[in-house]
Amino acid sequence: MVIRIAAVGDVHLDEDVVGRFRPALEELPDCADVLLLAGDLTRHGTESEARCVAQEFGGLGVPVVTVLGNHDHQCDQVPQVVKVLEDAGITVLEGNGVVLDCAGGRLGIAGVKGFGGGFAGRCASDFGEPEMKAFVRTTNESAESLGKALRSLDCDMLVALTHYSPVPDTLAGEPLEIYPFLGSYQLGQAIDSAPTALALHGHAHAGTERGTTPGGVRVRNVAHPVIKQAYSVFHVGDQHDSDQVSPIGRSGSQRSWS
């Protein structure tokens, strides 16, 4: 069973960018079962920018599922942005999920924007000033809703879609000092609370593509400046005979060259 997932984030559309992605997007029905967008679809989160997104990513011939990013919140027009996207047939997730029937099986996607906070041992705490507590509670609530959505889906393959990063691995290249603004370990913990096959995020423009959660779930940063192409395509599922592929050892300590 293989499901073909195309994904990109941080496309930051406005009128000056409309049409740039479209030639590559027209090829999607031949190479993917679904397109996932990892937030920051717009520059400032206005209704008119959302119409640019609808024009660019609407009517593609494959289902399009998205979360919003921090840029999409900038002008406090989230309901209008969501409506424009949904009118164009794009599914917008925030603390919920969707199951799509693909040729390779039922693909469940749970999504949330997520929030910052930092990573284990170097993160903000729910303590002190009201502003700090509000910050961390936003993170906690976001992660909890992601975990709940992931665990609720009845599907053959489960994918987590966020804007903020669930792991520090895919932030490599960003200044360490800003990691707490780029993601939070609670998102990783939520992803690990369900049998997730793949986690996709954006937000970290100077980060790197690949990482894993502490529980072993593969994480990919699909921010456009990171992947440097219109979208990446992942073939997820069993595609080799089990004899051909060595299982990854749980300890991870054995190295073939040692």
Place this chain on the structure above:
Amino acid sequence: MSHHRDSGAGPPDEYVEAEIHRLLAEDPAVAEQGITVVRRERALVLYGEVESPHRRAEILRRVAERFPDVPITSDIGVIRAQAPTEIEQLP
């Protein structure tokens, strides 16, 4: 008693760097969080990638307008948007 030291040479480079960084993120005409400002001996250099040549030009115009006396050089690219040529297998 201490005296406020004013060399007459404008604010220290570090504050200029911070101001440019915030301008790029907070100015609605720019709204770019992914541009890095690096201090070099002769100039401040802007690195990063944007979605269109128009946005790159706007960044340089806004920074030059706000800091007319600061020498700025730019190495900002426009991100390619071609279809992928390879897929990643995730068994």
